[in-house]
Amino acid sequence: xxxxxxxxxxxxxxxxxxxxxxxxxxxxxxxxxxxxxxxxxxxxxxxxxxxxxxxxxxxxxxxxxxxxxxxxxxxxxxxxxxxxxxxxxxxxxxxxxxxxxxxxxxxxxxxxxxxxxxxxxxxxxxxxxxxxxxxxxxxxxxxxxxxxxxxxxxxxxxxxxxxxxxxxxxxxxxxxxxxxxxxxxxxxxxxxxxxxxxxxxxxxxxxxxxxxxxxxxxxxxxxxxxxxxxxxxxxxxxxxxxxxxxxxxxxxxxxxxxxxxxxxxxxxxxx
Numbered sequence: 001x002x003x004x005x006x007x008x009x010x011x012x013x014x015x016x017x018x019x020x021x022x023x024x025x026x027x028x029x030x031x032x033x034x035x036x037x038x039x040x041x042x043x044x045x046x047x048x049x050x051x052x053x054x055x056x057x058x059x060x061x062x063x064x065x066x067x068x069x070x071x072x073x074x075x076x077x078x079x080x081x082x083x084x085x086x087x088x089x090x091x092x093x094x095x096x097x098x099x100x101x102x103x104x105x106x107x108x109x110x111x112x113x114x115x116x117x118x119x120x121x122x123x124x125x126x127x128x129x130x131x132x133x134x135x136x137x138x139x140x141x142x143x144x145x146x147x148x149x150x151x152x153x154x155x156x157x158x159x160x161x162x163x164x165x166x167x168x169x170x171x172x173x174x175x176x177x178x179x180x181x182x183x184x185x186x187x188x189x190x191x192x193x194x195x196x197x198x199x200x201x202x203x204x205x206x207x208x209x210x211x212x213x214x215x216x217x218x219x220x221x222x223x224x225x226x227x228x229x230x231x232x233x234x235x236x237x238x239x240x241x242x243x244x245x246x247x248x249x250x251x252x253x254x255x256x257x258x259x260x261x262x263x264x265x266x267x268x269x270x271x
Contacts (some may be wrong), residue, residue, distance in 0.1 A: 020079045027078050031071035038067065055115040058140055104141065110161035111140040124169040125233075129159040173206065174236045176229050180247055181222035181259040188215060188223070194254040195227055198246035204235040205243075222259025 042063055046056045073083050115138060120126045124135050126145070133147040142154045168174065182191045192213055199211045209230050217224035227247075231239040251258065 024075045024079045028071060028075050031074060035064065035067045035071065039064065052115045052118070052138075055112065058112065106158045107141045107156050110157040111138070111142075113161055114138060114143070114157055119165050120167045120170070124167055126168065127166040129155050129163055131155055168236075169233055172233060173230050174233050176205075176227075176231055176236060176240050176243065178227045178240070178243060178247070179216065180225050180227065181219065182225065182251075183222055183257045183259050186223070186256050190254055191223070191225060191256050194250040194256050195225060195247065197253070198243060198250040199227065199229055201246045201250070202229070202239060202243045204231055204239050206230040206232075219259070221261045 039060070043060070046059060051059065073087075077083055114120075120128075120135055120138075122135050122137060125133070126135055128143075128145075131145050131147070131153050133145040133151075133153065135143060136146050136152070137144040140157075142156050143160055145153045145155060147153060180195070192215075195213045196211075199205060199213065205211065206229070211230075212226070212228035214226055215223060216226040227243070229239065229243065250256075
């Protein structure tokens with residue numbers, strides 16, 4: 001019986017014996033069990049570090065691939081395949097793949113950077129890569145942005161990470177800046193009074209910091225006034241448009257005339 005088993009184990013296919021194949025299979029199953037056991041603590045560690053869900057999925061995949069690669073190397077070594085040769089083949093294969101997908105790898109690396117540095121998150125209103133809108137989703141290759149007119153735009157992460165990013169939602173309050181004009185024939189105090197009334201009539205403006213209303217420039221046909229008020233980020237656009245409407249009403253109530261281009265013509269009668 002033992003001789004029969006020994007003959008079966010020594011039966012070879014090329015340079016591999018049945019014994020080598022069974023041994024490699026056992027080693028692979030043990031490695032698989034070890035990898036499965038390791039993934040639990042790794043998952044808990046990522047949870048403890050509060051890693052972003054998208055990045056967590058990517059890291060989980062990378063770790064699993066690396067561990068499986070180590071397992072393959074161990075199995076290859078057990079059946080007599082030189083690891084150096086295996087690494088050389090995989091290295092050449094990796095180089096060929098990386099050259100063919102350079103753009104994707106650039107987006108991938110920039111996606112990882114965005115998820116680690118977190119210049120914005122889903123739900124933030126941003127301006128980046130010439131696009132302005134609300135971030136819907138950040139994936140490893142691109143970021144999905146919804147514009148104010150409800151268009152879905154998928155921007156490659158390399159374009160976002162390679163340029164300036166403006167996050168309008170990162171701070172709880174925002175300043176609303178409006179530059180308005182009035183004609184030279186208006187009294188400055190009257191104009192400022194009208195603008196003060198307009199600010200007071202606008203809902204959701206903050207008293208701290210206090211509103212700012214000052215004469216800020218002289219133009220060819222008009223005097224410029226700058227109004228700066230603060231509001232919660234979520235109220236920004238409502239405050240902006242309401243304030244514009246209230247300025248128009250306050251101008252009318254106080255008799256303030258807008259800036260209208262004009263020209264004075266003096267005629268001299270010949271004697």
